[in-house]
Amino acid sequence: MFSFGQARQRIEEAIKGKQMLLVVGNCYVEYWGRAASKLPKGKRLLMIKGDSSSAIHQNRLLRPTNYMMNARISCEEQDNALVLSAKKLKPKESIKVFFYRVDDIQSYEMDSAADLRLFGSERELSNELMKDLSFLEEGLKPLKQEQAFRKGIADLIAEDKDGNIVVIEVKRRKADFSAVTQLQRYAKQVEKINGVKTRGILVAPEIMKNARDLLENYGLEYYSFDFEIGNPKTKIKGVQKKQPTITEFM
Amino acid sequence: MFSFGQARQRIEEAIKGKQMLLVVGNCYVEYWGRAASKLPKGKRLLMIKGDSSSAIHQNRLLRPTNYMMNARISCEEQDNALVLSAKKLKPKESIKVFFYRVDDIQSYEMDSAADLRLFGSERELSNELMKDLSFLEEGLKPLKQEQAFRKGIADLIAEDKDGNIVVIEVKRRKADFSAVTQLQRYAKQVEKINGVKTRGILVAPEIMKNARDLLENYGLEYYSFDFEIGNPKTKIKGVQKKQPTITEFM
DNA sequence: TAATTTATGTCGTAG
DNA sequence: CTACGACGTAAATTA
Ligand SMILES: [Mg+2]
Ligand SMILES: [Mg+2]
Numbered sequence: 001m002f003s004f005g006q007a008r009q010r011i012e013e014a015i016k017g018k019q020m021l022l023v024v025g026n027c028y029v030e031y032w033g034r035a036a037s038k039l040p041k042g043k044r045l046l047m048i049k050g051d052s053s054s055a056i057h058q059n060r061l062l063r064p065t066n067y068m069m070n071a072r073i074s075c076e077e078q079d080n081a082l083v084l085s086a087k088k089l090k091p092k093e094s095i096k097v098f099f100y101r102v103d104d105i106q107s108y109e110m111d112s113a114a115d116l117r118l119f120g121s122e123r124e125l126s127n128e129l130m131k132d133l134s135f136l137e138e139g140l141k142p143l144k145q146e147q148a149f150r151k152g153i154a155d156l157i158a159e160d161k162d163g164n165i166v167v168i169e170v171k172r173r174k175a176d177f178s179a180v181t182q183l184q185r186y187a188k189q190v191e192k193i194n195g196v197k198t199r200g201i202l203v204a205p206e207i208m209k210n211a212r213d214l215l216e217n218y219g220l221e222y223y224s225f226d227f228e229i230g231n232p233k234t235k236i237k238g239v240q241k242k243q244p245t246i247t248e249f250m
Numbered sequence: 251m252f253s254f255g256q257a258r259q260r261i262e263e264a265i266k267g268k269q270m271l272l273v274v275g276n277c278y279v280e281y282w283g284r285a286a287s288k289l290p291k292g293k294r295l296l297m298i299k300g301d302s303s304s305a306i307h308q309n310r311l312l313r314p315t316n317y318m319m320n321a322r323i324s325c326e327e328q329d330n331a332l333v334l335s336a337k338k339l340k341p342k343e344s345i346k347v348f349f350y351r352v353d354d355i356q357s358y359e360m361d362s363a364a365d366l367r368l369f370g371s372e373r374e375l376s377n378e379l380m381k382d383l384s385f386l387e388e389g390l391k392p393l394k395q396e397q398a399f400r401k402g403i404a405d406l407i408a409e410d411k412d413g414n415i416v417v418i419e420v421k422r423r424k425a426d427f428s429a430v431t432q433l434q435r436y437a438k439q440v441e442k443i444n445g446v447k448t449r450g451i452l453v454a455p456e457i458m459k460n461a462r463d464l465l466e467n468y469g470l471e472y473y474s475f476d477f478e479i480g481n482p483k484t485k486i487k488g489v490q491k492k493q494p495t496i497t498e499f500m
Numbered sequence: 501t502a503a504t505t506t507a508t509g510t511c512g513t514a515g
Numbered sequence: 516c517t518a519c520g521a522c523g524t525a526a527a528t529t530a
Pocket of ligand 2: 405
């Protein structure tokens, strides 16, 4: 139990020092901005980080119920509440946390943030695949031109043994409608730019049934694959072309 | 500073009691599952909630660097580290947090989670719009509104004054490619089911330039609108039809 | 700065 | 349990 005066001093100190700040207590939360919300009174945890990212957490779920980043934080004592406000412009937004009881305040001087080393990202899979496109199809070669650019419009652009341009989209998880429409969009765009018929290949571990139907309607191709995440190398295995499932004639 | 023995006891108690648990200390984090990652040693905050949702936070950004939900949490003392593990099946995943120094442990009995009352969601805007479709266009009437409502394939399905079926997709923010392709997919599907030409209308506060070009290529229509978030009613205002931007002749 | 895309997306919901 | 779409998506990347 903290008096609002004590609490305010402690909070302002921590914020000034860019410390990780945690406030636990009975509060009511209002948000107004891109949307609006009200969180009924209850015991919650407020986390404010050194970069001013703020979040109100309940005791369930990963994501906070309210949050804001790049905000200006302020703290004021009202009649019956300690009010913590986070405000930002662009978009104009505001959160107000009304603490009616402050149970605990903790703050920690933290180490400067380190980069997470992540393996198995789509980018990594895509790079691995590019090293040997014959995994996909005999005679498939990356187009040097596109390779030069960090990222063009599609994940990969290649040329098949007959000289057709092939647009390749890689997904690290089960492909859905959006993966298919994305590939279709890229394929059409490349087709328009180069003025030649272009193949589109979706490479993903799995694909939703309905998404696959759409893909086949668009005349695109699907290859399944597996990958094994390793350090430092992620390995691609078991690439195989899936034949169209001819379910109906038009 | 906690001894590993003390720390372990405190942690296990908090987890058993489904309390909100916070552990601060110098640690190294390994994740393996859908992807894999390593977070270099440093002072971090581990948050474990009553539903076993766990997150490793650094002192910046809203999102945690590592996280897991619906996991089985365990804690064991090793030679030079206190190891907190979170494991789950489906997908099979694991996080290990190696604490080399435990600076602080806090746990809190929390109130049961309350529902956030959110205003200005897409669903709310859609409902509001349906009440008076003449906002969009004279003579537009909701069609099979219960089915449109329940089925949810499209946000709204209506009939215009000439008897055409109109599929309407509402977006609460600036519409992009995916909004356009989504609407296109719905419109085509309704067209196929009913066997008649179908209009597709995208209603959004704004639309990306490129997305708009795509929309016009598809023969779909765009209406802009504004909304004012209120409690309990969100008001829709300033709906206006945007004429196709004829940029090029085919 | 705006546009675009990824994400270990998370989360809710309907079937 | 899966499919599917919203999310105040956040965050990284690129033009
Ligand atoms: Mg991709
Ligand atoms: Mg919608």
